[in-house]
Amino acid sequence: VQLQASGGGLVQPGGSLRLSCANTGISLDDYAVGWFRQAPGKEREFVATITWSGSTTYYADSVKGRFIISRDNAKNTVYLQMNSLKPEDTAAYVCAAGPYTDSRTGQYDYWGQGTQVTVSS
Secondary structure (H helix, E strand, O other): OOEEEEOOEEEOOOOOEEEEEEEOOOOOOOOEEEEEEEOOOOOOEEEEEEOOOOOOEEEOOOOOOOEEEEEEHHHOEEEEEEOOOOHHHOEEEEEEEEOOOOOOHHHOOEEOEOEEEEEOO
16 A cells, blocks of 8 residues: 555635545555644644545544545545635645554554645735
């Protein structure tokens, strides 16, 4: 499994971005995928996760109602739609794959490179 996150950039507060997590290795169909983020000087924190089928999702309280995680297994890609962005959402966002949906980083076996999201006016 080789994961690659993309779609980050600079956006004004209140704006939107859609991140993509593409797998260039074997199929992601059997894996749950999670998004995490890490701001400078802070620990990596859970953002959202989705089951292999896409039927169940979980979100951190800080993004609930603003972010939407989804997946297209035909395209081997998981998305994170981020709306109503706030300056505190600024971080490097990374995606990870594992056997179960979980908010803990240790439950994920494969990690991709991050994509930077900066929310600033």
